[in-house]
Amino acid sequence: MAALKQSNKRLTLKAKQLAHECPAWCLAWLPDPDQDIIFTGGADGTIKRWNISGTASKHADLFEDNDGDSNMNGKQENKSNDETDIVFELTNTGKKSVGISPITDIKCVPVQGAPNNYLLSTVSVDSFVRVYAINTNNSKLYQSNQNRNKYGNGNDENSAGIDEYKTYDMNERHKVYLCDQNGNRSPARDLEQYGGCWSSDINSDCSIIATGDQFGQIYLWSLYSEDDSKKIPTVLQAQVPLVKLHLKGQQKQQQSQPKLLRGAHAMVRGVTFNRRNPNLLAVSCQEAQRVEVFDIEKCVSIFSRKLTYKEIRDCVWHDGSDAAYLCVGCDDNFVHVYDTGHNKKNSKKALVASLASHKSCVTSVDFGKKQYVASGSMDNTVKLWDLTGKNDDKLIETHTDHSDQVWRVRFNEKKDKLASIGDDGYLCLYTMKY
Numbered sequence: 001m002a003a004l005k006q007s008n009k010r011l012t013l014k015a016k017q018l019a020h021e022c023p024a025w026c027l028a029w030l031p032d033p034d035q036d037i038i039f040t041g042g043a044d045g046t047i048k049r050w051n052i053s054g055t056a057s058k059h060a061d062l063f064e065d066n067d068g069d070s071n072m073n074g075k076q077e078n079k080s081n082d083e084t085d086i087v088f089e090l091t092n093t094g095k096k097s098v099g100i101s102p103i104t105d106i107k108c109v110p111v112q113g114a115p116n117n118y119l120l121s122t123v124s125v126d127s128f129v130r131v132y133a134i135n136t137n138n139s140k141l142y143q144s145n146q147n148r149n150k151y152g153n154g155n156d157e158n159s160a161g162i163d164e165y166k167t168y169d170m171n172e173r174h175k176v177y178l179c180d181q182n183g184n185r186s187p188a189r190d191l192e193q194y195g196g197c198w199s200s201d202i203n204s205d206c207s208i209i210a211t212g213d214q215f216g217q218i219y220l221w222s223l224y225s226e227d228d229s230k231k232i233p234t235v236l237q238a239q240v241p242l243v244k245l246h247l248k249g250q251q252k253q254q255q256s257q258p259k260l261l262r263g264a265h266a267m268v269r270g271v272t273f274n275r276r277n278p279n280l281l282a283v284s285c286q287e288a289q290r291v292e293v294f295d296i297e298k299c300v301s302i303f304s305r306k307l308t309y310k311e312i313r314d315c316v317w318h319d320g321s322d323a324a325y326l327c328v329g330c331d332d333n334f335v336h337v338y339d340t341g342h343n344k345k346n347s348k349k350a351l352v353a354s355l356a357s358h359k360s361c362v363t364s365v366d367f368g369k370k371q372y373v374a375s376g377s378m379d380n381t382v383k384l385w386d387l388t389g390k391n392d393d394k395l396i397e398t399h400t401d402h403s404d405q406v407w408r409v410r411f412n413e414k415k416d417k418l419a420s421i422g423d424d425g426y427l428c429l430y431t432m433k434y
Contacts, residue, residue, distance in 0.1 A: 011432055019426060023422070026103060028120070030118060039106050040427060106120065130167050133163045168221060170194075179300075183300040195215075204274075210283075219235055240287060274317045290305055290312070307332075318367045329365040333360060334362065335373060338351060339351075355394055355395070363407050372434075381406065382399040404422055408420065416431060
């Protein structure tokens, strides 16, 4: 692989790799500051695992169960301890196929109290949510007596560091506990409207996975293997447009008022837990044009802002000292940053910044260290912003390394690297200088 030109910018492209020979819509870093590993999902229905050599040689062959492609780059040219001289190498060290259904979302969280163990959640267009157990020591997560009752029984003898743990079919009608606006749960019941899924997330204590459907309903599933009552999900309902159903004939005589249904185009596009508070869940729905924060312990909405009259594509919490900050990417071409601590209705203090420069829909956003924000867009660019800049000076860099729409940008755990992926199938890796 030829060395890429050095740059004095804060973001420097270090590697560009064809990750999928088709559009790729999502990626996630392993949440470990000592291991640079990326998971990507493509429209080909495969989840690929990438190791970044050139950062730490002891992790170069971290996964030995290479059922994917071999090294797609050339030889590593790492001959210096100076990071500016390192040639990074993206190596595909394994892949999983979920069939022909495209992967729309990937999230990864560490398992508390179990070193080197993680849970990876994926969503595919067929509305299946899959949770995988990962062990980076290439041994089974399930072997620990401490976790056996919590995360399964460990009977899979073919496990080689990544095992399918749970699956949820969101197109199936499930018995649920439906919550009203005050957090009161109904007895177990069937939902009148259900189906579809685009995104999911697991909270930081690995107790709950949240999945959203096409009607703006968020299912909270327990990940613990407990009694049957715990397997019934609790459902929260986000604010979405309602549709009047005018009844005819005998049905109209039985019900004088038009029936209200939830809009069928209210797909939950963004679902993200606050990593510092496992009870805070941010969601964005397609037709609602708002971002909403739920307290899943109380089952109530504690923050809601209608941002624009356009769709919200992505929402991400700040995981540093400003843990109440929420960044969203919108189809109005803006990046909006909100302080959810100002949760009074119509509080002007809630809006921290609105960042304008993209020429098309903003599909993805993420926080770096300190005051920096990265964004990706349908205009094929990756941009870096400084929230402390004045007025138009907040944009500090624009990168045009993708030839098609960028669908995901994510910083690693240390915030010193940024990865992006898009419709051109390429995975781009940048180093970040503060």
